[in-house]
Amino acid sequence: MSTLVADGLTKTFGETVALDNVSFEIPDGEFVVILGVSGSGKSTLLRCLNGLTAPTSGEVRIDDTPVLEPRDDVAMVFQQHNIIENMTAYSNALTGTLNRSRYVESLLQLQSDDEKYRALEALETVGLLEEAQQKARRMSGGQQQRVGIARALVQQPNILLADEPVASLDPGSAQKVMRYLRTAAQDRDLTAMISLHQVNLARKFGQRFIGLRDGRKVFDGYRDELTLDVIDEIYGDVDTEGMFAKTDVDERTDRSADIATDGAEGASPASAIDSGTGGSRS
Numbered sequence: 001m002s003t004l005v006a007d008g009l010t011k012t013f014g015e016t017v018a019l020d021n022v023s024f025e026i027p028d029g030e031f032v033v034i035l036g037v038s039g040s041g042k043s044t045l046l047r048c049l050n051g052l053t054a055p056t057s058g059e060v061r062i063d064d065t066p067v068l069e070p071r072d073d074v075a076m077v078f079q080q081h082n083i084i085e086n087m088t089a090y091s092n093a094l095t096g097t098l099n100r101s102r103y104v105e106s107l108l109q110l111q112s113d114d115e116k117y118r119a120l121e122a123l124e125t126v127g128l129l130e131e132a133q134q135k136a137r138r139m140s141g142g143q144q145q146r147v148g149i150a151r152a153l154v155q156q157p158n159i160l161l162a163d164e165p166v167a168s169l170d171p172g173s174a175q176k177v178m179r180y181l182r183t184a185a186q187d188r189d190l191t192a193m194i195s196l197h198q199v200n201l202a203r204k205f206g207q208r209f210i211g212l213r214d215g216r217k218v219f220d221g222y223r224d225e226l227t228l229d230v231i232d233e234i235y236g237d238v239d240t241e242g243m244f245a246k247t248d249v250d251e252r253t254d255r256s257a258d259i260a261t262d263g264a265e266g267a268s269p270a271s272a273i274d275s276g277t278g279g280s281r282s
């Protein structure tokens with residue numbers, strides 16, 4: 001687990017202000033969803049957080065250390081899962097063990113037994129252990145995205161970032177992928193930030209929410225604070241009513257109940273999310 005801090009992040013591309021003085025602190029183990037319309041700065045924020053993009057001003061810190069370049073303890077899942085279609089799910093997951101200089105070694109599968117075990121363990125986490133030897137090209141989009149998550153987990157990150165990981169999936173597959181992401185983050189005590197377009201999905205799985213509009217942070221709060229007015233503020237003129245259909249998450253759930261639900265005795269994190277039950281920690 002790691003604490004992630006954005007301190008006055010601004011990023012400009014010529015005249016375009018992609019991020020405008022964005023600050024927040026994400027404590028250990030929080031599951032945060034970033035919301036905003038296309039072009040609001042979600043990808044730029046995630047790229048700054050993992051050191052792929054240098055901010056024009058401001059700073060990202062992980063446990064008080066400035067992030068100046070990509071780090072092994074920060075993993076990223078992309079919308080285009082970037083998996084190699086001709087390789088099996090297992091081989092794809094195994095590529096998560098590498099940092100770039102070991103790419104050839106990874107393709108030749110020269111990793112240690114420990115790393116191979118980690119790849120299988122990660123596939124199990126995303127429910128694909130039985131499909132380990134299946135070629136990625138024979139898998140559905142949702143399964144391929146889960147392979148992408150497994151590969152990120154093999155990296156053994158403390159922080160997991162995902163940039164619209166379900167944007168190209170049908171609603172059922174999108175829910176499944178989100179459920180595995182949330183479960184993986186909880187099981188492995190990861191601090192997670194996920195950008196999403198779908199508000200209902202965000203409300204169902206998110207714990208905390210950061211809303212961006214024109215590069216500015218216009219909301220930072222928990223599920224019970226994410227009201228229709230807030231959604232309107234984030235999405236502006238877009239018709240947001242339909243985005244706010246009731247989900248099976250108890251809307252009265254407060255932030256402590258959310259954690260209590262996840263830690264409910266005898267319930268796996270996934271089943272706790274499934275049932276959407278509130279209540280306090282026993």
Ligand SMILES: Nc1ncnc2c1ncn2[C@@H]1O[C@H](COP(=O)(O)OP(=O)(O)OP(=O)(O)O)[C@@H](O)[C@H]1O
Pocket residue numbers: 013016017018036037038039040041042043044045
């Ligand atoms: N490399 C770049 N060069 C120039 N402009 C960029 C670059 N990257 C992002 N931008 C601009 O910065 C703004 C924010 O883009 P960003 O991709 O972060 O938004 P987003 O919310 O992730 O959008 P989407 O949901 O469509 O991915 C946009 O106006 C975009 O055109």
